[in-house]
Amino acid sequence: MMSRCEQCLIKEFNNLNALSKEELKQISDSKDVHVFKKGEVIFSEGKFVSGVYCIKDGVCKSSQLNANGKEQIVKFTKKGDLIGYQSAITNEANTITVTALSDVAACFIPQELIKKPLDENAKFSTAMFKTVCSDLKEANNAITNISTNTVHQRMADLILFLKDTYGATDAGVIKIQLSRKEIASSVGTATESAIRVLSTFKKDGLIDLTGKSITIIDEEGLKRLAEGI
Amino acid sequence: MMSRCEQCLIKEFNNLNALSKEELKQISDSKDVHVFKKGEVIFSEGKFVSGVYCIKDGVCKSSQLNANGKEQIVKFTKKGDLIGYQSAITNEANTITVTALSDVAACFIPQELIKKPLDENAKFSTAMFKTVCSDLKEANNAITNISTNTVHQRMADLILFLKDTYGATDAGVIKIQLSRKEIASSVGTATESAIRVLSTFKKDGLIDLTGKSITIIDEEGLKRLAEGI
DNA sequence: GCTTTATTATGATATTAGTCATTTTTAAAA
DNA sequence: TTTTAAAAATGACTAATATCATAATAAAGC
Numbered sequence: 001m002m003s004r005c006e007q008c009l010i011k012e013f014n015n016l017n018a019l020s021k022e023e024l025k026q027i028s029d030s031k032d033v034h035v036f037k038k039g040e041v042i043f044s045e046g047k048f049v050s051g052v053y054c055i056k057d058g059v060c061k062s063s064q065l066n067a068n069g070k071e072q073i074v075k076f077t078k079k080g081d082l083i084g085y086q087s088a089i090t091n092e093a094n095t096i097t098v099t100a101l102s103d104v105a106a107c108f109i110p111q112e113l114i115k116k117p118l119d120e121n122a123k124f125s126t127a128m129f130k131t132v133c134s135d136l137k138e139a140n141n142a143i144t145n146i147s148t149n150t151v152h153q154r155m156a157d158l159i160l161f162l163k164d165t166y167g168a169t170d171a172g173v174i175k176i177q178l179s180r181k182e183i184a185s186s187v188g189t190a191t192e193s194a195i196r197v198l199s200t201f202k203k204d205g206l207i208d209l210t211g212k213s214i215t216i217i218d219e220e221g222l223k224r225l226a227e228g229i
Numbered sequence: 230m231m232s233r234c235e236q237c238l239i240k241e242f243n244n245l246n247a248l249s250k251e252e253l254k255q256i257s258d259s260k261d262v263h264v265f266k267k268g269e270v271i272f273s274e275g276k277f278v279s280g281v282y283c284i285k286d287g288v289c290k291s292s293q294l295n296a297n298g299k300e301q302i303v304k305f306t307k308k309g310d311l312i313g314y315q316s317a318i319t320n321e322a323n324t325i326t327v328t329a330l331s332d333v334a335a336c337f338i339p340q341e342l343i344k345k346p347l348d349e350n351a352k353f354s355t356a357m358f359k360t361v362c363s364d365l366k367e368a369n370n371a372i373t374n375i376s377t378n379t380v381h382q383r384m385a386d387l388i389l390f391l392k393d394t395y396g397a398t399d400a401g402v403i404k405i406q407l408s409r410k411e412i413a414s415s416v417g418t419a420t421e422s423a424i425r426v427l428s429t430f431k432k433d434g435l436i437d438l439t440g441k442s443i444t445i446i447d448e449e450g451l452k453r454l455a456e457g458i
Numbered sequence: 459g460c461t462t463t464a465t466t467a468t469g470a471t472a473t474t475a476g477t478c479a480t481t482t483t484t485a486a487a488a
Numbered sequence: 489t490t491t492t493a494a495a496a497a498t499g500a501c502t503a504a505t506a507t508c509a510t511a512a513t514a515a516a517g518c
Contacts, residue, residue: 188376
């Protein structure tokens, strides 16, 4: 039995809830559920996507490679996020690569079925507009953050961001696990530097480290650090 | 005698050319030409703008302040660009400050007259969508550039960007003049570092410096440098 | 299980960039 | 023009971060 978009709860977390019954029905009839294994690339920089993915379950990273092949993570996404809209809407090649950080299930919605409501449904297009503007705002903040703050500040910032975005257990264990290399690619530093900063944070009683798990011990301390106090 | 949007040539450089005669007429009836002196702030981070500015003449910088009051320039704009759309469309406070880098003339278009065609005119809304996506793409590239490239690379990149965006005389003199502080705020480095890098470039025969004017001597060399070769 | 490979961690060192102090130059104001 | 202030330039020094080498763990494959 195939699940229907009309009944799907995921859309309450994104702009698809602005669509009409009829529009949702059309999407539901042509959508396709794709499953990606952890580490698998969903779409790549330079390639085209002929639609938009709605993440049903799992987490992803959006990244770019610089001229020397060094990766920079520019965004994290999760359940409910729509990805690939840039390429699908502008008809231009992707400028980012999206990779599954966990096993991911995502519904692929063909381009036309997004573009049509974008033209006809003001509620949906306004919502999408706000989403892109919000992404742009976050990107601008990241530029300022990376170029004016230290690695220590950015690391504290990332840990708090991961907790806020992906949650933590009652004991403070952050629910997403990234490799040290990925942490470094997000903070914008060398892997060794990222490792060293995490060790310092542990030594200073801000966090605890067990394998890839990060436990927040002193959230206020991390906040102060992130703000450079 | 007031000039009319319907006849205005500036709109050929932006998305307003996707508007209908009637929509343009309405805008023309309520628009207002504002003049800003060099250095004047057009709108500020944290404040709201109740409309969009269409730059008729001049150049601007979009910047943010970090927690310690350090400025980061995130974008340069010029004649033809629409600024302030983020706040006007999302009804949220500005996340950037826009400042005139030269004397600037800009037409202020009230919010409603942008929002209405955005809902009703698919050609216009698609064009605006592409603009925001393009701004997002550039912002992502800036993140990767700042965090993976050296100050030398980014400075070479900025010089080439300024030439491409604002043009240069036959002799290679870039037509926009920025202070060393502004150059530093764009590259994401300290003012003294920016000055030193420019001196090195001059010594190496890549550029020439006369006051605030930068003359490109060896464009290919700058390109190689920007790419880290 | 063992073996191999990848990841994480840490030390030593080099490089890059930032800060502070001072001088020179340029621009603005009186 | 002279005075004052601001911007640009440079030196000396410090701090931050990257790189390279190597060791310790952990994960994956057989």
